[in-house]
Amino acid sequence: MADQTPTDRTDENDQKGSYVTQGKSFDRDMNYIDDRITRDGRDGWPVEAGRYRLAVSRACPWANRTIISRRLLGLEDAISLAVAGPTHDKRSWTFDLDPDGRDPVLGYERLQEAYFARFPEYPRGITVPAMIDVPTKAVVTNDFQRITLDFATEWTEHHREGAPDLYPVAQREEIDALNTWMLHHVNNGVYKTGFAGSQEEYEKAYRDLWASLDELEQRLADRRYLMGASITEADIRLFPTLVRFDPVYHGHFKCNRQTLSTMPNLWNYTKDLFQTPGFGDTIDFQHIKEHYYVVHTDINPTQVVPLGPDTSIFMEPHDRDRFETDTWGPGGAAPEPPLAAEVVDPEHTPLQVTGR
Structure with a gap:
């Protein structure tokens, strides 16, 4: 990842209020944690029911994709869901919807805690969606484009009966x-x-x-x-x-x-x-x-x-x-x-x- 402070990231997940640069076009930082959770565990993260928690906000369109995919494929029992509130400050999304303001599984108040558990000096924005490894309470990936594709292709043994093929090979x-x-x-x-x-x-x-x-x-x-x-x-x-x-x-x-x-x-x-x-x-x-x-x-x-x-x-x-x-x-x-x-x-x- 390039050397970049969290407040440099131009993303709707990022610093509260600072999105427009005078005289400039909007430039979304598309560098994400690109680890994958796969059937063969080649990145060190094997598909395993109950091991991972999907952190989302219903407000975010990128996270919304993962919620839909998880529902359509019937992965609710295999991948648990952590829902952050609709707003955030420049530090992080927060789990303010949960009792005592903490995610009941991770015990975190802020999603950034999961990022820092793996990367203590994580240099980018704290984004949703994010897949969290429950045993270590550390982020695995926040690559929103890859997460849903892997739900469709790597998690097939945990799909519900009658799950659609959302990524057919021929297409x-x-x-x-x-x-x-x-x-x-x-x-x-x-x-x-x-x-x-x-x-x-x-x-x-x-x-x-x-x-x-x-x-x-x-x-x-x-x-x-x-x-x-x-x-x-x-x-x-x-x-x-x-x-x-x-x-x-x-x-x-x-x-x-x-x-x-x-x-x-x-x-x-x-x-x-x-x-x-x-x-x-x-x-x-x-x-x-x-x-x-x-x-x-x-x-x-x-x-x-x-x-x-x-x-x-x-x-x-x-x-x-x-x-x-x-x-x-x-x-x-x-x-x-x-x-x-x-x-x-x-x-x-x-x-x-x-x-x-």
Whole structure:
């Protein structure tokens, strides 16, 4: 890793308030701890049920991907979940949702403790998602792009019966290319727009983002999901950005050419996934809004959190079932409801979910 202090990292997980550099474009630090948890344990971290804890915040779109993947694949019993609160300071995400403000398994108040347990002078931002080794209480990896791929390919012996193949071999090359494109132009495109440090950089990012959303609108004109009839890793990566678009990115990040709800294919696709088990039941709109509007003090110095929009519209009918559909793939089936302890506060979502 390059020599870099935590306050140098440009990331929504990082220092409270400091995201915009005057006159500059937004530059996300993409250097993460690249250790992997694999079937053969080649990095020293073998797949082992009950050994690892996934640290997330429901506010963070990158962490949201891992929560969805874990749900769809049925890894809840194999990988436990540590949920941080929606806001953080320049030091770390905190486990303020738990009794006494400590994660009940790790005993930590702050996620940074897991990072420092392995790297006492860890030089980068303390980010979610992160996989934590429970025996040592030390971070294993925070490589958000690799974590979900390994859930799909390395943890197969712990997948539930009927788990979908989210990363089918025949489509991997196309999925990888689409995911890379979406990362730079859409997932990170909203941040490039919102954290632009000049009018010129803002307009450049804005135009690129909307050109990319228009391209996705066209892609979804003839298929139910991004890769066709079935849900894949690509959908898991796009959904967290789309579901946050109207509540946050449209206004807070000035991505305001139009709301997503005015784009028929993208909007109906978002509603479709929201109403699909494993997607909408991971979304906490209150946490999402609190994170962006409270933490980003350089673009919202008052920290006022908006009351709208009305999220019940995510439950309105969609038209996506007009396409060829095999949602869960051959032999697949919908996941069970979330664990009772992991059900989103019903006041924070239009979904009414009963946990198991």
